[in-house]
Amino acid sequence: MVCTLALMALSSHAQFKIDVSGVGLTQLPVTVAAFKGQEALSQKMSEIVLADLQRSGQFRAINVALGVMDESTKPELSALRQAGADALATGSVTKLADGRFDVRFRLWDVVKGQDQGGQGFVVAALDLRMAAHRVADYIYEKLTGDKGVFSTRIAYVTKVGARFQLWVADADGENAQSALASPEPIISPAWSPDGNQLAYVSFESRKPVIYVHNVSTGKRKLIANFKGSNSAPAWSPDGKTLAVTLSRDGGSQLFLLSAAGGEPRRLIQSSSIDTEPAFSPDGQSIYFVSDRGGAPQIYKVPAVGGNVERITFTGTYNISPAVSADGRWLAYVSRVSGVFKLHVMSLAGGTATAITDTVADESPSFSPNSKLLVYATQQQGREALMTSTLDGRVKARLNGQGGDIREPHWGPFFKP
Incomplete structure (x- = not known):
């Protein structure tokens, strides 16, 4: 069974295209x-x-x-x-x-x-x-019986010409508000657990540094400007700590840093490139990408440091880990036959499935109820901001801003 539904004219400029496919979809x-x-x-x-x-x-x-x-x-x-x-x-x-x-x-x-x-x-x-x-x-x-996520927000980055913008929008992509505009790259936006702040990487200083940005006031604080590269911020579930990737000691290594700034603490002693950290929802573990096996794969380490465990074994190039809020699922991007596809893995069983038919997927992020993913891709030759159910059967193209759309991140539940 394959069915395509179009919801038109939600406003003078809005359109959602929802593709539904699969057998036995209830x-x-x-x-x-x-x-x-x-x-x-x-x-x-x-x-x-x-x-x-x-x-x-x-x-x-x-x-x-x-x-x-x-x-x-x-x-x-x-x-x-x-x-x-x-x-x-x-x-x-x-x-x-x-x-x-x-x-x-x-x-x-x-x-x-x-x-x-x-x-x-x-x-x-x-x-x-x-x-x-x-x-x-x-x-x-x-x-x-599950909490809805429609009143939550997403953040993403666009590049139009030489101009980069960080956007905050409703979960359907509408009502986008610019949080930051810059002639230099903006990457890796990450929502704080309370939904009040975004951490991101800016190249305004002609090198990557990490800011924490208050979404309501627009004020921001520089929290990581160490020697070399400062990148890939990820919040701990309690909002007190950021896992970051720094090259201050040579190579790209994982560090823990207070969300208020200060001196970072190195998480792993390794000569490998370790990057793209993501906390487990209980805050006890950190998933990350490393080339320690010769090619990028996803690993896990206790948040206090310790033994490293490899998580992905299928495919030779796996990046961009995201963990669902219920702790059941790992989303990541895998290079398959030269193209990049979004995969979802059951953390209990270790089984991973490709859930898209596109070839340039990037930056998956779970909805706070763990039922949907938002990601960026290319569809029919155009940049697209997409959501998908975890089985890939229902996808929707969101009404994002124009340009090269990058690195979406789904915020937490709405707090009245």
Whole structure:
């Protein structure tokens, strides 16, 4: 079974293309009715909610003509049952006297005929998209039992000509805000666990140095400007420590550094090139890339130092490790027959699977609920920012900024 769905006109410039493939794919059939009052908006709330749900890979849309209804309307569910819908979301958007908007919604279990609750938000016009993402989060959690990630954020880098920019955007790629622009390269953005800061590498000093950047205020602090290269920052789960790659002692080696700066501590004594650290979710281990076996492979070492364990054995060139928040999965990029493909490995079983058919994948990063990956690639000759389910069956091309798109990183859960 191969099916392609296109969700069009979420705004005047937004488009999501969701490719669904696979045999026996189970998706919850859901209907999202047009929110009462949304016809006056340039961005339709119900369409944003539905796009979020479909992009997750867990839902498929059931289109039923329902007429105008809002969260207070008790729907006639028989037509929805006949159409095969299991759930219905209704809602409204009302502009208040002060210019803000009152957004309300309700979720119905169509099969059981039960009210599944709802919520309401009062938001500024600029936050209407975020309100729609929060609606989708509620629906996703109610119907799957897992926390939704639609109100989270991603960071990524673009290169247009000689100009580099670090962007912060909604999880669907929309509402991108520039955090930094520079004529010199910006690489390796990494979200802090509280979602307030980004660590990244800048070449503004004509060498790689590491900054920690406060996303809300725009203020930043230089935390690693040692002799040689300073690169590949990765946050510990408690946000107190960064694992970094430094060449201050010759070669590229792993160090631990306080997030406030200070003197780094070398993690491993090795003559090999060790780089691209990534903490395990419990903070006890660090995954990294090393050429100690003759070619780049992924290894693991205790966060306090100690014996090194090799993790990847399939393929001769494996880089860019990312570990899911539930500790079950390792994503990485493997060079296969000269092309770079995204792989997902079960850490319990050690089985790895290529989940893409593209050939220039890079920089995978897990969603905070461990159900999706964001990565950069090339698709039909164009740079693309993509999400994928872990089995590769549902992929969505996000509406990223133009140019050469690089190094996306998915932020933590939204904290109200």
